[in-house]
Amino acid sequence: MTEPFQFPYKYYQAGFLTLAMIATQFGCVSDVITFSEHPKTKFADEIGMAPKKYQHVLALEFAVKEVNENPMILPNVTLGFYIYDSFTNARMTLQNTLKLLSSWKQMVPNFNCDMQNNLMAVIGGHDSEISLYVATLSSIYKIPQIAYCIFAPVRSVKTQLPSFYRTVPNEELQYTGIVHLFLHFHWTWVGIIAADDDDGEKFVQVLRKMLYRNGVCTAFSEKTPVLSHTSEMLQAFESIQTKGRLFTNSKVKVLIVNAEPQTTAWLIWYFYFHSVSEDTALISIGKVWVMTAQWDFSSQSMHRDFDVQIFTGALSFAIHSKEVPEFTNFLQLLHPNSKKEDDFVKVFWEKAFNCLFFDPRELRETSDICTGQEKLENLPGLMFEMSMTGQSYSIYNAVHAIAQALNKMHMFRSKHGKMENRLNTFLRSISFNNSVGDMVSFDENSELGTGLDIINWMTFPNRSFLKVKVGRMDPQALAGQEFTINEEAIAWHTMFNQVLPIAVCNDNCHPGYRKKKKEGEPFCCYDCTPCPDGKISDQKDTDNCFKCPEHQFPNWNQDGCLPKILNFLSFGESLGITLAFLALTFSLLTVLMLGVFIKNKDTPIVKANNQNLTYSLLIALLFCFLCSLLFMGHPQILTCYSRQIAFGIIFTVAVSCVLAKTFTVVLAFKATKPGSRMKKWVGKRLTNSILLGSSLIQVAICVVWLCTAPPFPDLDVHSLAEEVIVECNEGSVTMFYCILGYLGFLALVSFTVAFLARKLPDSFNEAKFITFSMLVFCSVWLSFVPAYLSTKGKSMVAVEIFSILASSAGLLSCIFFPKCYIIILKPELNSRDQIIKKP
Known part of the structure; x- marks a missing residue:
């Protein structure tokens, strides 16, 4: 049986012990199998590589370099790595995972040779679906897998995937953060956008229940199509007109997006489609976009032609990260011709700088030749960031966690003699401070006990942007202080003139009135009726009016209380x-x-x-x-x-x-x-x-x-x-x-x-x-x-x-x-x- 179409993209670095990584660099769609010919996966070049995600590869390389240069960790032992791409495709993910678990350059299941006998752990993937595909195979061999996906796979992680870890907090924290954010700004009428898959369904169901319990209504929950086959891409383009009009409704000012790649790709195509059409009025209406932590603003290379100012003022959750100063210096030394084993770097370079490396075999000529002397720091942030992103920081922590566990395991072996590979045992118990002082340890759910940052995005016409940290969700904070936000640091969309956006089904009930439910409408939609005699309401949108304290009485507008006059027969009257x-x-x-x-x-x-x-x-x-x-x-x-x-x-x-x-x-x-x-x-x-x-x-x-x-x-x-x-x-x-x-x-x-x-x-x-x-x-x-x-x-x-x-x-x-x-x-x-x- 012949192998499917081979993708050449991989990155290998030799070492005594090897780490594997399933990265997500490219997009891939496949034809629907009709069994009329030998099945194969076709590469869709128009989806191409997301240049910004190449930082994930560089973060792993940088972390391995730090470990190998640190004499206090694994002395006399070098770490190597092997990186394959998932292509955001189930078949390609499973195929490349089998390659990691098989022999060199050939996929032979259950047979290991060469350096891959020393495969210690797998890092990946970028989303829960890819992570589940990898875990399905790696768990058979009890090889630890550390993912950096925001949402855990749909299976029970603790029981069915005991070797599965995540360097991100539990997704429950993100749901709680969204609710806290809406309650802080008094947003009660919002829309939800998620992919039409298991993750999207789970996101909508859990979030809607939590919002409902906290008095927030959803105007709609839109499902975007999943782009896995070419026929589905055609259907997605057809749905742009019909589905897009729903979330451009002027009454819905706040949209929460489960910003995994499929959904963000659909959004970008939607706005790109309308930006070149006459129907630009739909996208001119100011919105507050609230993105989940998967959002990285660069899921597609078409950002080069996309007006990103639509998303100015957006708020997003992000995996907590800190600046690693040496990482910027490491990036500045990157050169496309110095990495012979890296199949990703030249593709990244061409996509990022919009040029081509000269190939004598090509007959065509181009005026944009890649010289290799281009500077990464000159790229706009949409293409590449010089500071470590949240996902890269998670990969960085994953490498150091594995290195610390390996170090403990080798110290135990040297002290107690030879023992079987029990990396999982040591990985569960590690606890250390990384190079920037953050604590790295896994909790009872095998997740990192860090929090989430809240980011405000400011975009500019030259496709550059500025990220401002305006808040935090910290599960380790004192009770009542888990959610913090600096409202004054937020720059809203220009449509709001820097006034706090209002997201309600109808106008607020003023003091002196109370809410009265509208029949057949969600509880966030209501009429306003005056308070009955003898009662007041002193705040907006109160459900019930109340009586004044005993020594006070309602004023004329019934929105406050006045002190009562003492009534007795005085000699002076x-x-x-x-x-x-x-x-x-x-x-x-x-x-x-x-x-x-x-x-x-x-x-x-x-x-x-x-x-x-x-x-x-x-x-x-x-x-x-x-x-x-x-x-x-x-x-x-x-x-x-x-x-x-x-x-x-x-x-x-x-x-x-x-x-x-x-x-x-x-x-x-x-x-x-x-x-x-x-x-x-x-x-x-x-x-x-x-x-x-x-x-x-x-x-x-x-x-x-x-x-x-x-x-x-x-x-x-x-x-x-x-x-x-x-x-x-x-x-x-x-x-x-x-x-x-x-x-x-x-x-x-x-x-x-x-x-x-x-x-x-x-x-x-x-x-x-x-x-x-x-x-x-x-x-x-x-x-x-x-x-x-x-x-x-x-x-x-x-x-x-x-x-x-x-x-x-x-x-x-x-x-x-x-x-x-x-x-x-x-x-x-x-x-x-x-x-x-x-x-």
């Missing part, structure tokens, strides 16, 4: 001044009346109906007027204790005086009848008994109140929307109404007795005045209860004060004004004859 004025006026009037009665104490009208009760009633009314002042001002503990107690006891004394006066009138009339036994009840003993007995009952109620649940200062933050009521909490409402009820009972008894005695002869009758006064008193307090219960805050206090003043004034006016009228204006009526005269 108009209502307080008015009520205080009335209280003092009535108090003064009562004092004047008391003075008049004392001055005329020897007159008949004053002596009538128990002079002492008259004085007691006037003094009680005076205190009734004054006690209303206790209800004004900021409530304090003392005033809360005293206001209702003073009100209850003083009014009880006043009503008890009225009740005693009423009984005095009735008994006085009954006692004048011949043979009446009531004479013994007429006198001070009865009146004092009524007064003291009635008052002591109220005092007892007040003492019980104070001992069980006394009043106390309190704040009512719920009754009024914009005010905090500073009030005296009654403590026990039951006891408060017991005081009012008992007071009402005394008033009702007094009113009843006075009403029954209203028709007694005028000579002895004060009952009419008492009847009217108690009618006013009862009317006021019957009106007080519903009014008191229907008001809040200072209005409630004002109602109680007004009731105190009105009922007290009713007693004062109805009982004492007629007598004062006679004393002052009609003194001739204030005589004994007038008092005892019959009607």
